[in-house]
Amino acid sequence: MLSTQALIASPIPKNEFERLIELSEYDLDYSNLESHFKDLTKLAAKVAGTEISLINLIDSFTQWSVAGYGFPPIQMDREDSVCQYTILGDIPYEVMDLSDDERFKQKFYVKDEPNLRYYWGIPLKTENGHNLGALCVMDKEKKNISPEKEELLKLIASEIVSRLNMLRTMDDLKKSMTEIREDHKRVAHDIRGPIGGIIGLAQIIQDQGDDNNLEEVLEFIQLIKKSGKSLLEMADDVLTQNFHSKNRPKLNxxxxxxxxxxxxxxxxxxxxxxKQKEVTLSVHLKSQNGDIPFPQNKLLQILGNLISNAIKFTPKYGDVEVHLSLAEKEDKNWLIVSVRDNGLGISKERIQEILSGKTTSSQGTVGEKGFGLGLSLVKHLVDTYHGQIKIKSELGLYSLFLVRLPVGG
Structure with a gap:
């Protein structure tokens, strides 16, 4: 097992930014995963002989319980979780008595229902060596996880990662099919013009019959030839085009x-x-374009980090306002998002750190540990999709994040 002292000294994984990037690549909706994993949480609890089992994914600020047995899936601040320690290493992490551990004895899940005492967790490690979260089993009484049970729980954790990869593959296939359909529509639209021109010219020649003179016929033939050549070039372009080039990032x-x-x-x-922070969250939108569809890709990762950050740095009874709108510019639709809070504010130096992708961690308004790489992740994702981000702030008054993302034409 990992030593307690080592864990206290290293509260953040060394590869945290890379870990967050890989988690964002799965593009998960944490509220919509339970049906895919509930059977595995039940199996884990039965194997371990515990009352509770949870599958937890950990992002910049939050631990998301995406499926559970014996306890409903919940979300909690990352710094309140036990699994934040599990993802630091490669091996299982065990706490025999949470009520006897200074880090956890005052946590709500120990002091109040379900009055947990025992914890055992194993990281959900990807092929790239990043821990997305943890599978954990918990109980009100001390338990013993034998080597045989441990091996079975490791297999369940591996199956969880496999299912996450399967979901990601299915999403990629949906993306590919959608892109192919869009390409087919584009090609069909582009081909209609030349074909229509050829048919029209041929019809003119036919209608004029004997009245055609040689020069006009030759001119028509030249136009038909040009249209036919255009069709051939278009066909060559379709056959040689790499629709999935990595140099063309598209919103999924x-x-x-x-x-x-x-x-x-x-x-x-x-x-x-x-609600947990006693902060008012409000979302406003310009509804004139409210029903126009746009792809979801990475929006939850981008907006979620900004909103979680705003909540974290807003004092009790403060306000976090989100404004959403959709605008058309330069033949593209742009999603325009603003996230404003009346919290601590951000210094000019720190704004430059964020915009340069070099931000570090800092404390929240009630002493929460900072996981400031979430803002670096936002900058990374916005840049990846050729969007724009601006930050305005005054210390002690407010912070305002403005994001513009291309979401198709």
């Missing part, structure tokens, strides 16, 4: 949102965090 159309559904999703995922 695996799921489509509009402003209304995105607003609902923000409330579903982040209203709990705001």
């Amino acid at each position: 159309k695996k799921l489509e949102y509009n402003l209304f559904t995105l607003k609902e999703k923000i409330y579903d995922l982040y209203a709990v965090q705001a």
Whole structure:
């Protein structure tokens, strides 16, 4: 097992930013995963002989219980979790008595229901060596996880990662199919013009019959030839085009949102965090384009980090306002998002750190540990999709994040 002292000295994984990037690549909706994993949490609890089992994924600020047995899936601040220690290493992490450990004895799940005492967790490690979260089993009484049970739990953890990869593969296939359909529509549209021109010219020649003169016929033939050549070039372009080039990042159309559904999703995922902090979260939108669909890709990762960050740095009874709108510019649709809080504010130096992708951790308003790499992740994702991010702030007054993302044309 990992030593307690080593864990206290290293509260953040050494590869934390890379870990967050890989987690974001799965592009998960944490509120919509339970059906895929509930059977594995039940199996884990039965194997371990414990009352409770949870599958937890850990992002920049939050531990998301995406499936559970014996306890409903919940979300909690990352710094309140036991699994934050599990993801530091490669081997199982065990706490025999949470109530006898200074780090956990005052946590709500120890002091109040379900009055947990025992914890055993194993990291959910990807092929790239990043721990996305943990599978954990817990109980009100001390338990003993034998070597045989440990091996079975390791197999279950491996199956969880395999299912995450399967979901990711299915999403990629949906993306590919959508792109192919869009390419087919584009090609069909582009081909209609030359074909229509050829048919039209041929019809003119036919209608004129004997009245055709040689020069006009030759001119028509030249135009037909040009249209035919255009079709051949288009066919060559279709046959040689790499629709999946890594040099063309596109927003994944695996799921489509509009402003209304995105607003609902923000409330579903982040209203709990705001309520726990006693902060008012409000989402406003310009509804004239509210029903226009756009792809979901990475929006939850980008907006979620900004909203969680705003809640973290806003004092009790403060406000976090999110504004959503959709605008058309330069033949593209742009999602425009602003996240404003009336919290601690950000210094000019720190704003430059964030915009340069070099931000570090800092403390929240009630002493929460900082996991400031979430803002670096936002900058990374916005840049990846050729968006724009601006930050305005005054210390002690407010912070405002403005994000513009291309979401198709």
